Amino acid sequence: xxxxxxxxxxxxxxxxxxxxxxxxxxxxxxxxxxxxxxxxxxxxxxxxxxxxxxxxxxxxxxxxxxxxxxxxxxxxxxxxxxxxxxxxxxxxxxxxxxxxxxxxxxxxxxxxxxxxxxxxxxxxxxxxxxxxxxxxxxxxxxxxxxxxxxxxxxxxxxxxxxxxxxxxxxxxxxxxxxxxxxxxxxxxxxxxxxxxxxxxxxxxxxxxxxxxxxxxxxxxxxxxxxxxxxxxxxxxxxxxxxxxxxxxxxxxxxxxxxxxxxxxxxxxxxxxxxxxxxxxxxxxxxxxxxxxxxxxxxx
Ligand code: 13P
Ligand code: SF4
Numbered sequence: 001x002x003x004x005x006x007x008x009x010x011x012x013x014x015x016x017x018x019x020x021x022x023x024x025x026x027x028x029x030x031x032x033x034x035x036x037x038x039x040x041x042x043x044x045x046x047x048x049x050x051x052x053x054x055x056x057x058x059x060x061x062x063x064x065x066x067x068x069x070x071x072x073x074x075x076x077x078x079x080x081x082x083x084x085x086x087x088x089x090x091x092x093x094x095x096x097x098x099x100x101x102x103x104x105x106x107x108x109x110x111x112x113x114x115x116x117x118x119x120x121x122x123x124x125x126x127x128x129x130x131x132x133x134x135x136x137x138x139x140x141x142x143x144x145x146x147x148x149x150x151x152x153x154x155x156x157x158x159x160x161x162x163x164x165x166x167x168x169x170x171x172x173x174x175x176x177x178x179x180x181x182x183x184x185x186x187x188x189x190x191x192x193x194x195x196x197x198x199x200x201x202x203x204x205x206x207x208x209x210x211x212x213x214x215x216x217x218x219x220x221x222x223x224x225x226x227x228x229x230x231x232x233x234x235x236x237x238x239x240x241x242x243x244x245x246x247x248x249x250x251x252x253x254x255x256x257x258x259x260x261x262x263x264x265x266x267x268x269x270x271x272x273x274x275x276x277x278x279x280x281x282x283x284x285x286x287x288x289x290x291x292x293x294x295x296x297x298x299x
Pocket of ligand 1: 034035036037081109123124125167193195208209210211
């Protein structure tokens, strides 16, 4: 199946962008595997005619917004991120009325419609840098309360108003589960994604995006790590560090939406060129503003 995918990809001048949480088979056929920021940059730079995005809906949408003239396909159109919907549009309007000096900072894990109502997008790897660089004192951070709270700690000079959205996969992890893993592996460093709850962040040795966790493990002199994020990162961790050991808390975090990106679905989608992301022109025109602002401020 891999050979068929690679052949079709070449014939159709398609690029495959795969998130670290997607299954190993989707990572193996990818042109680029990365975190959401890296993949957004690659989507903007590509010269391919077709972008096949092995991720969840908001990632495919961002690729489409950055390339409205290109065909953006997803192996499974139902792969969605529940957190991307976790803020009511009325709440954003309410905040804009309440504060004259307000920036709406939108985690890229959000629908295209929510991006249209926002001033700037961020990902977990650039949120602190971007929030620091904004002129407004008041920040409404949507939709993730956990990433928002993590940013608020790093940028105390801002008044960061939190929303109540969360990633169900990361928010399910508890400090007790993580500490149980550390009891079994007392030498291991705890590396954590900022979508986790504060009780998990507070027992961690390092907090960062998926790509930052992968870089940290590679550059660290430690040999054992407990990884507090979705299990898909293990493929890159194992291949980069054959001599190091990686453990996950139990139960191991797994995002079913990301796992929908199977080789079978990739092949069928490339063959049929279906599951295309279609967005209204007006939405694309508005949503590109905060995405481009992110790319500019993160530079
Ligand atoms: P990053 O790739 O930015 O670390 O985000 C994690 C995530 O949950 C994507 O869905
Ligand atoms: Fe969304 Fe969480 Fe899955 Fe990432 S891991 S796609 S934030 S549900």
